Amino acid sequence: MHGNDATLDEPADDDPAFLALIDDDGRVEPRDAMPQGYRQSLVRQIAQHAHSEIIGMQPEGSWIGRAPSLRRKAILMAKVQDEAGHGLYLYAAAETLGVDRVDLLDRLHAGKQKYSSIFNYPTPTWADIGAIGWLVDGAAITNQVPLTRCSFGPYARAMVRICKEESFHQRQGFEILHTLSHGTTEQHEMAQQAVDRWWWPSLMMFGPADDESPNSARSMRWGIKRFSNDELRQRFVDMTVPQARALGLTLPDPDLAYDEATGHWHFGEIDFSELFDVINGNGPLNAERMAHRRGAHERGAWVRAAADAYAAKHASRSAGTAA
Amino acid sequence: MSSRGWPLWEVFVRARRGLAHTHVGSLHAPDAEMAVRNARDVFTRRSEGVSIWVVPAAAITASSPDEKDAFFDPAGDKVYRHPTFYEVPEGVEHL
Numbered sequence: 001m002h003g004n005d006a007t008l009d010e011p012a013d014d015d016p017a018f019l020a021l022i023d024d025d026g027r028v029e030p031r032d033a034m035p036q037g038y039r040q041s042l043v044r045q046i047a048q049h050a051h052s053e054i055i056g057m058q059p060e061g062s063w064i065g066r067a068p069s070l071r072r073k074a075i076l077m078a079k080v081q082d083e084a085g086h087g088l089y090l091y092a093a094a095e096t097l098g099v100d101r102v103d104l105l106d107r108l109h110a111g112k113q114k115y116s117s118i119f120n121y122p123t124p125t126w127a128d129i130g131a132i133g134w135l136v137d138g139a140a141i142t143n144q145v146p147l148t149r150c151s152f153g154p155y156a157r158a159m160v161r162i163c164k165e166e167s168f169h170q171r172q173g174f175e176i177l178h179t180l181s182h183g184t185t186e187q188h189e190m191a192q193q194a195v196d197r198w199w200w201p202s203l204m205m206f207g208p209a210d211d212e213s214p215n216s217a218r219s220m221r222w223g224i225k226r227f228s229n230d231e232l233r234q235r236f237v238d239m240t241v242p243q244a245r246a247l248g249l250t251l252p253d254p255d256l257a258y259d260e261a262t263g264h265w266h267f268g269e270i271d272f273s274e275l276f277d278v279i280n281g282n283g284p285l286n287a288e289r290m291a292h293r294r295g296a297h298e299r300g301a302w303v304r305a306a307a308d309a310y311a312a313k314h315a316s317r318s319a320g321t322a323a
Numbered sequence: 324m325s326s327r328g329w330p331l332w333e334v335f336v337r338a339r340r341g342l343a344h345t346h347v348g349s350l351h352a353p354d355a356e357m358a359v360r361n362a363r364d365v366f367t368r369r370s371e372g373v374s375i376w377v378v379p380a381a382a383i384t385a386s387s388p389d390e391k392d393a394f395f396d397p398a399g400d401k402v403y404r405h406p407t408f409y410e411v412p413e414g415v416e417h418l
Contacts, residue, residue, distance in 0.1 A: 029388070031385070031387075031388045032388050033388075078368075081368070082368070085364075085365050085368065088350060088365055089348060089365075092348055092349045092350060095331070095349075101351065157348075158348070161347075161348075165368075165369070307352075307353045307357060308353050310353070310354075310357070311353035311354035311356075311357065312353075314354060314356065315354065
């Protein structure tokens with residue numbers, strides 16, 4: 001049920017009653033009055049998240065036809081299908097805020113809304129599919145688990161479903177890398193190279209450092225974000241380092257060292273100039289991903305038209321039966 | 324007509340026999356039959372359900388969030404509707 005009365009009295013961004021609700025760990029539902037800034041932040045974040053899910057189908061989708069066994073192919077198809085489903089959950093959550101999925105897609109296609117930069121990197125080998133599952137999905141899960149407690153109900157509920165489904169994604173990636181790492185020398189090397197390619201971009205998925213992240217503080221005040229970028233990044237590193245050891249692979253960071261005092265893994269400095277460069281459209285595959293997305297949308301037009309025609313035919317037939 | 328005009332459907336899934344249908348989310352589809360098929364693909368890929376309902380979102384009438392205090396007030400001061408309101412002497416069981 002999506003009531004979107006624009007005439008509702010809109011509280012100010014720092015409305016005390018609204019902030020009190022957040023402080024009380026309350027939840028905001030679609031028809032509640034909410035600050036315009038809160039609504040806009042959520043639309044921007046949920047749309048970017050939804051776009052990331054469907055753009056994220058591309059790097060893996062390109063390997064469905066080349067998966068090394070029927071088992072791997074079936075798994076990969078299920079995973080890519082999940083990403084489409086996750087996109088749908090998120091577009092539906094965004095629509096409860098009074099926007100239209102079609103408009104969000106238009107904005108993506110026009111380059112006015114972004115998707116996660118991680119999907120602008122190529123997947124040259126089968127091991128990259130393993131690295132995406134293990135590292136990229138691992139980082140995504142670290143980001144997403146706290147979002148299940150997001151203050152906006154529909155987003156939180158979509159994240160509960162997504163997190164349940166994501167857990168197999170990370171495991172299948174880990175399994176691919178484990179198999180390769182314990183295979184031939186060439187296979188081991190292929191797994192190592194994929195991890196070398198994906199490690200730093202995965203760390204950048206958490207966004208800029210806290211003091212460089214202008215929207216973070218506001219999102220945290222509103223209960224949209226529960227932990228800062230740097231906290232989540234550290235959590236991910238701490239979970240991943242022991243897993244790399246189990247894989248028999250190394251992470252490409254000479255500064256990686258366990259800090260006894262803090263109980264955390266210290267890691268080297270991240271080159272964020274690369275992240276901003278990719279966000280600004282200069283990543284290896286930005287243009288290709290967007291061209292593919294626009295093309296898929298245009299090539300799908302006949303399917304949408306056929307669905308309309310089918311519905312219209314059935315509606316007129318049942319009208320005829322009734323008459 | 325484009326997908327812009329497709330109505331929104333609210334989806335309810337019965338997880339297993341003996342349980343009520345529960346709201347799980349929403350989707351767009353040109354008609355009810357396709358809404359059910361799409362709902363199967365979107366919401367029950369892991370055997371989460373044995374039955375699906377789809378309802379046009381426009382057909383739902385809801386209480387207004389603006390009225391929530393006044394509308395639900397009558398229940399607020401009737402604590403005697405709860406069993407915990409009553410004192411039971413020590414040692415009395417099965418009550």
